[in-house]
Amino acid sequence: xxxxxxxxxxxxxxxxxxNNGAGMTEILSGSSNVTEIDAVVIxxxxxxxxxxxxxxxxxxQAVALEAATDVGGTxxxxxxxxARTDSESWVxxxxxxxxxxxxxxxxxxxxxxxxxKAYLSHVADRFDLRRDIRFQTRVSSARYDxxxxxxxxxxxxxxxxxxxxxxxxTGPISKPxxxxxxxxxxxxxxxYLTARWPDHPVSFAGKRVAVIGTGSTGIQVVPExxxxxxxxIVFQRTANFALPGRNxxxxxxxxxxxxxxxxxxxxxxxxxxxxxxxxETREMFGDLSEAERQERLSSAYERGGFEFLFTAFRDxxxxxxxxxxxxxFLRAHIRRTVKDPETAELLCPxxxxxxxxxxxxxxxxxxxxxxxxxxxxxxxxxxxxxITPTGLQTDxxxxxxxxxxxxxxxxxxxxxxxxxxxxxxxxxxxxxKWSDGPRTYLGIMVDEFPNMFMVSGPQTxxxxxxxxxxxxxRWIGAAIAYCERxxxxxxxxxxxxxxxxxxxxxxxxxxxxxxxxxxxxxxxLGLNVExxxxxxxxxxxxxxxxxxxxEEIVQAEFADFSCLTMGAAA
Numbered sequence: 001x002x003x004x005x006x007x008x009x010x011x012x013x014x015x016x017x018x019n020n021g022a023g024m025t026e027i028l029s030g031s032s033n034v035t036e037i038d039a040v041v042i043x044x045x046x047x048x049x050x051x052x053x054x055x056x057x058x059x060x061q062a063v064a065l066e067a068a069t070d071v072g073g074t075x076x077x078x079x080x081x082x083a084r085t086d087s088e089s090w091v092x093x094x095x096x097x098x099x100x101x102x103x104x105x106x107x108x109x110x111x112x113x114x115x116x117k118a119y120l121s122h123v124a125d126r127f128d129l130r131r132d133i134r135f136q137t138r139v140s141s142a143r144y145d146x147x148x149x150x151x152x153x154x155x156x157x158x159x160x161x162x163x164x165x166x167x168x169x170t171g172p173i174s175k176p177x178x179x180x181x182x183x184x185x186x187x188x189x190x191x192y193l194t195a196r197w198p199d200h201p202v203s204f205a206g207k208r209v210a211v212i213g214t215g216s217t218g219i220q221v222v223p224e225x226x227x228x229x230x231x232x233i234v235f236q237r238t239a240n241f242a243l244p245g246r247n248x249x250x251x252x253x254x255x256x257x258x259x260x261x262x263x264x265x266x267x268x269x270x271x272x273x274x275x276x277x278x279x280e281t282r283e284m285f286g287d288l289s290e291a292e293r294q295e296r297l298s299s300a301y302e303r304g305g306f307e308f309l310f311t312a313f314r315d316x317x318x319x320x321x322x323x324x325x326x327x328x329f330l331r332a333h334i335r336r337t338v339k340d341p342e343t344a345e346l347l348c349p350x351x352x353x354x355x356x357x358x359x360x361x362x363x364x365x366x367x368x369x370x371x372x373x374x375x376x377x378x379x380x381x382x383x384x385x386x387i388t389p390t391g392l393q394t395d396x397x398x399x400x401x402x403x404x405x406x407x408x409x410x411x412x413x414x415x416x417x418x419x420x421x422x423x424x425x426x427x428x429x430x431x432x433k434w435s436d437g438p439r440t441y442l443g444i445m446v447d448e449f450p451n452m453f454m455v456s457g458p459q460t461x462x463x464x465x466x467x468x469x470x471x472x473x474r475w476i477g478a479a480i481a482y483c484e485r486x487x488x489x490x491x492x493x494x495x496x497x498x499x500x501x502x503x504x505x506x507x508x509x510x511x512x513x514x515x516x517x518x519x520x521x522x523x524x525l526g527l528n529v530e531x532x533x534x535x536x537x538x539x540x541x542x543x544x545x546x547x548x549x550x551e552e553i554v555q556a557e558f559a560d561f562s563c564l565t566m567g568a569a570a
Contacts, residue, residue: 033158037061039165039480040153042420044133045073047169047455047469049120050094052129054477058484060165064129065155067138071124073171075116079197080217080407081224083113084247086361087464088305090258091277092116094123095266095470102259110247110305110361141421142166144450149490151451164490165480168417169455172465172537175415177529179212179406183387190403194221195410204229208400210392212384213407214240216360221407222374223364232374233399235384238521239349241330242362246304270471274463275543278310285313285322297329305361317355317512327354337366343376344369352520353513412523413458413537414438424449425492437526437535441493441501442550444472450492453479459505461546462524462538475550482558508541 041051044066055062068076085092089106104122107115124130141154151166176195184191192202194217209229211222214236226232258265268277285293296312308326315322331348338344347366368374382394391400414434422430425448433439433448440446443460444453453476456469479491509515517524518534525534539546
């Protein structure tokens with residue numbers, strides 16, 4: 001780390017200089033459980049692993065604190081049956097190493113949880129990242145010290161780390177919403193939360209199983225449980241749009257073709273609106289005849305996955321007539337697939353536009369309701385009242401079960417950050433600052449929280465997460481390199497920069513039909529969390545423009561940033 005030197009003046013970002021760090025050594029307090037280090041990363045999933053690699057390139061001494069027993073993040077915890085990515089394998093991965101791309105062989109179009117876990121374990125081992133990770137270490141608080149300009153990170157076990165750079169890489173979908181039904185502790189059977197599934201096999205054979213929740217997770221779970229259970233009753237509050245995955249094993253020829261095309265693939269992800277390698281059509285709904293519209297919808301549907309969003313017509317998420325055509329196409333498929341008309345109609349999403357809730361990618365979900373052992377209950381009409389020792393009770397009926405599976409979703413975006421007690425300059429708490437919803441700069445930084453860099457934080461672009469992470473981590477690395485180059489170690493966005501970004505996040509949301517997320521109770525606005533004020537969790541503008549903005553800041557060598565000495569800052 002560099003010694004402090006002279007900085008520049010300006011108004012955009014405030015930089016403060018600190019004394020030279022001591023690296024991974026005990027600080028002068030004499031306490032054996034206090035460690036001084038340049039950077040502390042929270043999490044060892046996609047974001048944490050990628051950040052560790054970047055920091056090592058910069059010769060910044062870092063440690064990652066991970067609550068789990070191994071790497072993987074969401075792909076460590078989400079071990080439920082049917083867990084699989086919604087992005088194709090060849091883009092749901094890292095791009096920083098050509099050697100890694102060439103040596104790893106993906107099995108499926110959409111990797112399963114075991115395949116994803118194996119991939120991330122391979123990355124950790126191949127780049128020797130485990131030596132900088134503390135497992136089974138959960139962070140309880142992070143406090144910024146105005147006097148020293150350092151962060152103090154405390155764990156639940158009582159360890160403390162003092163660092164210059166505090167980098168939460170907790171992920172946007174990592175804090176599960178715990179079920180709070182009355183009587184939950186009274187149930188005598190087995191209970192499972194999909195987001196914290198055990199690492200041992202769970203048998204459904206001959207059991208009566210309840211699945212509560214029909215978001216992306218519930219849609220993946222149901223077909224798998226239905227194969228062996230004697231009875232599966234699915235409790236649905238809001239019907240969800242789901243696109244067919246068309247998953248398949250990749251051939252050797254396909255794998256080699258992907259490896260040969262990786263430069264082109266990654267270039268495409270940087271241009272695409274959501275960070276996928278799916279070319280976007282330029283034709284609008286109004287440019288097409290009715291026959292052409294149906295042909296495009298059908299063709300995209302058959303190709304599977306998010307092709308439906310990007311290749312049918314360009315204005316699907318902004319023009320009401322175009323959106324309704326897509327929605328009705330999907331509803332018609334449900335009605336054709338599900339044999340019982342009443343069940344089919346309950347599964348048809350209504351009352352909100354396609355896309356206002358996150359569309360799921362399904363693998364036999366609707367077909368599962370044709371099995372004699374699968375039934376659907378609409379809890380918007382007949383809410384769950386309580387859990388009983390033998391099952392559950394709605395307002396109008398009682399059910400007996402051997403097993404309850406809760407697919408109750410996540411406190412997306414800000415949840416994992418707010419789970420820690422984070423305090424910035426002058427004692428301001430993050431929970432207070434975000435009391436009306438998250439407020440960030442580019443989804444990476446927060447004013448009054450110097451030198452805190454979030455990887456995949458709230459209000460970063462919505463889309464293919466690994467691609468977003470790679471761009472954000474490169475920017476964070478460039479920001480830290482800038483601090484080192486000018487002998488400054490603290491970055492903080494001005495309040496007006498945060499205000500401007502929040503306004504832009506809202507404007508992009510309101511420019512699309514996603515503004516109707518409120519009517520869908522969507523986690524896009526945090527409305528799946530009781531008492532949470534509505535606020536955008538993600539940036540729904542073009543990821544390509546976001547990437548360009550990050551690059552422009554770096555290319556300009558952080559020209560809008562201001563640097564102050566500790567004396568001047570005081």
